Amino acid sequence: MRCELRTLHLTEPFHIAHGTSTERTVLRLSHDGVSAEAPFVPYYAESPGAAMAALSALHDPFDALPADAPRAARLAHDVLQHLLLARRAGVPLWQHLHLPDPNGRAACRSLGIPTDLGAYRQRVAEIARQFRVVKLKLGSGDPGHDLGIVRVAREAAPLATLIADANGGWTPTEAADLIPRLAALGLTMIEQPVAHGQGLAPWIELKAALPRPPIVVFADESVQTSADVPGMAPFVQGISVKLLKCGTIREALTMIRVSRDLGKQVLLSCMIESSLGIAVAGHLAGLADYIDLDGHLYLANDPGGGIKFDEQGCLHL
Ligand SMILES: [Mg+2]
Numbered sequence: 001m002r003c004e005l006r007t008l009h010l011t012e013p014f015h016i017a018h019g020t021s022t023e024r025t026v027l028r029l030s031h032d033g034v035s036a037e038a039p040f041v042p043y044y045a046e047s048p049g050a051a052m053a054a055l056s057a058l059h060d061p062f063d064a065l066p067a068d069a070p071r072a073a074r075l076a077h078d079v080l081q082h083l084l085l086a087r088r089a090g091v092p093l094w095q096h097l098h099l100p101d102p103n104g105r106a107a108c109r110s111l112g113i114p115t116d117l118g119a120y121r122q123r124v125a126e127i128a129r130q131f132r133v134v135k136l137k138l139g140s141g142d143p144g145h146d147l148g149i150v151r152v153a154r155e156a157a158p159l160a161t162l163i164a165d166a167n168g169g170w171t172p173t174e175a176a177d178l179i180p181r182l183a184a185l186g187l188t189m190i191e192q193p194v195a196h197g198q199g200l201a202p203w204i205e206l207k208a209a210l211p212r213p214p215i216v217v218f219a220d221e222s223v224q225t226s227a228d229v230p231g232m233a234p235f236v237q238g239i240s241v242k243l244l245k246c247g248t249i250r251e252a253l254t255m256i257r258v259s260r261d262l263g264k265q266v267l268l269s270c271m272i273e274s275s276l277g278i279a280v281a282g283h284l285a286g287l288a289d290y291i292d293l294d295g296h297l298y299l300a301n302d303p304g305g306g307i308k309f310d311e312q313g314c315l316h317l
Contacts, residue, residue, distance in 0.1 A: 001080075002030040003055045005048050008274060009300045015112045017139030017169030018043060024272050027051055029076045031061045034087055036080035037277035038072040038244060043221075046070040071247055078248040079280050092317065093283040097253070100286030107291040107315045108133035108163065113140045117148055121156045128157030131313035135292055136162060138190075139169015143178055147185070154186040163290065165191040168221055172202045176209035183214040189290070191240060191267065196221035203235040218267055226255040229262065238265035238289070243281050256287050265289040272298050275306030282307045282317050291315060 008024045025040045025048050040046055051073035054065055058077075061084060065077050086096035094102055109131040114120035128134055136153055138146040146166075153162055164187055170178060175193035182190065190213075194202035203222070219232045220240035225247070229239055239259040246252050256266050268288035270278045275296035285291045293315065296302045308316045 001055070001058060001061050002028075003052055004028050004030075005052065006274075006303075008272075008302070010272065010298050011300045012298075013112075014272060014298055015115075016137045016165075017113075017141075017167035021272070026273055026277060027055075027072045027076050028276075029055065029061075029080045031080060031084065034080065034083045035276060036076045036083055036280070037274055038075035038079065039271045039273035039277060040072050041244065041271045044071060044244075046072060048072075051076075071244060074247055075244055078250075079243075082249050083280075093280065094286065094317075097249070097283065099284060102282055102285035102291075103316050104314050105285050105288075105291055106132055107285075107293055107309055107313055108135045108161075109294050109297070109313065110135040110165070110292060111137060111153075113137045114149060117152045120149070121152050124153045124156035124160075128160040130309070130311060131160070133161045133163060133290065133313070136164040136187075137167065138164045138182075139166035141169065143170070143174055146178060147181060150182050150185045150187050162187050163189040163191070165220065166193045168192050168195040168197075170194060172205035172209060175206050179210060179213050179215065179217070187215060189216045189218060189238070191218040191238075192220040192222065193217060200231060200235070203232070207235055216265060218265070220267075220269070223255075225251060226258045229255060229258045229264070233262045233264065236264065238267055240267040240269050240292075241284075241288075242269045242271065244271055249280070249284075252281075252284060253287075256284070267292055269293070270295045272296075274299065274302050275304060275308070277306070279306035279317055282315055285315055 013020045026037050028037045051070040054069035054073045086093045109127045216237040218238035219236045241255050266288045267290040269292040272295040278293050
């Protein structure tokens with residue numbers, strides 16, 4: 001089993017409420033012609049060296065990893081095992097997992113927080129010619145700028161479905177004020193409006209101030225695994241599922257099942273990572289309402305070989 005670190009460069013700095021980034025490190029595991037990847041993200045602050053050390057101690061891809069190995073190591077290892085089993089069975093991963101065919105499902109394209117709204121208008125119009133769902137990053141620190149972003153996007157793409165992610169960038173009071181105003185501008189969904197670091201407190205406050213939001217509200221950073229979903233259920237209409245967040249393919253499927261059992265919508269998302277890494281989440285896309293798997297489109301040096309979008313913005317593996 002071969003284990004290596006790769007540096008992926010972004011085409012331009014990506015700005016969201018958590019901060020700005022220009023490159024990402026990913027961990028690539030290969031065995032017998034099959035490769036799996038998992039990214040390191042600033043949000044989890046994990047050591048690539050510790051991940052390499054944990055994986056280098058294994059002799060066989062099906063050996064167990066220590067439970068305290070960094071999440072990128074655990075995910076790459078889990079994915080490699082699944083891909084090897086699917087290849088042995090001679091079928092795509094989605095079929096090996098008995099999931100619906102994800103090919104041809106409409107995906108969305110995300111845009112970071114802009115500074116120049118004129119250039120943003122053109123970019124949104126261009127993206128909306130391919131993708132019918134456009135996801136806007138909000139939480140700029142200036143509620144007026146957030147409103148301007150959605151207003152410009154609506155004008156630039158009058159027929160697109162507009163969804164947004166505040167990445168916890170609003171206080172509950174700001175969120176309760178902004179959500180109805182953004183809905184009036186044509187936004188249909190908002191992800192993680194309030195901060196995730198203080199448990200349910202900001203969500204309780206938001207619900208008290210805005211008991212019936214006019215658009216669907218999703219939790220992302222506030223729900224890391226399936227165990228977090230029931231507690232969040234009274235406060236949201238949807239749950240964001242990411243492989244790196246929940247740790248393994250099985251746990252992602254459990255998180256989707258628990259969310260569905262509680263009547264929630266599901267957004268399947270990814271980090272900024274290569275198309276090879278993202279393709280694994282793509283195999284689960286037949287289970288999702290929103291497919292936000294475009295992290296590789298921010299990269300200048302994506303090695304390719306993974307997920308692709310056609311001229312209508314539909315996913316193909
Ligand atoms: Mg998010």
